[in-house]
Amino acid sequence: MIKQKFLNLIRKYSKNEDYNLDCWNELENNYSSRSRYYHNLEHLENMFSELDKVQSEVKNLDCLLFAIYYHDIIYKSTNSDNEHQSALRFENRISKTSFTKLNECMLQIEATKEHKLSADNDTNILLDLDLTILGKSPEEYKNYSENIRKEYHIYPDFMYRKGRKKVLQSILELDFIYKTDYFRKAYENQAKENVRLELHQLNLV
Incomplete structure (x- = not known):
């Protein structure tokens, strides 16, 4: 499904089928x-599933679709600039097509680093799509947190716990985890409960 969706998208801007497939x-x-346990194709599929619920609110759908596909194309647990490198990879690839909203899309991809409220609603939708897992059932959240730990397996527990607690604290310090009304109503309360529980468990170790 997500393969066909991507090909339908890029074919609007490129007639080179070999390049599109590349x-x-x-x-x-x-x-x-093999190093990805959470930031994988299933993550993209989940984002597209959630997008279906709010697609009518999106102003530039193609830009948002490209941002979803490319926002984690570069993901290495040892790097601090994955989002920037992902944006550059998007630019390198899609600049060879006739798509003209490159800068807007790159800004959306870069925004997934700090997840700050944006003046652009499409960006806020992207950020919310990226974090819907936080507001899922405790069982789904537990599976997510375990998969994140696997992606950072090269770090010893004491280092991972320190970094993970910092991330979770920063999430709880946000006025709202979700920037848009739909996702705030759907997931905010459960997300805060899930994050607080994980933080509590990390503090017990």
Whole structure:
């Protein structure tokens, strides 16, 4: 499904089918890396599933779709600039098509680093889509947190706990985790409960 969605998207701006398939194959290979337990194709599928609920609110759908596909194309647990590198990879690939909203899309991808409220509602939707897992059932959240730990397996527990607690604290310090009304109503309370529980468990160790 997500392969066909991507090909339908890029074909609007590129008639070079070999290139279009090359772009998809790169996405698929990167998101299917053996080192990815959460930031994988299933993550993209979940984002698209959630997008269906708010698609009528999106102003520039194609830009948002490209941002979803490319926001984690580069993901290494040892890097601090994954979002920037992902934006550059998007630019490198999609600049070879006739798509003209490159800067807007790059800004959306970069915004997934700090998840700050944006003046652009499409960006806020992207940020919320990226974090819907936080507001899912405790069982789903537990599976997510365990998969994140696997992605950072090279770090010893004491280092991982320190970094993870910092991330969770920063989430709880936000006025709202979710920037848009729909996702705030759907997931805010459960997300805060899930994050607080994980933080509590990390503090017990």
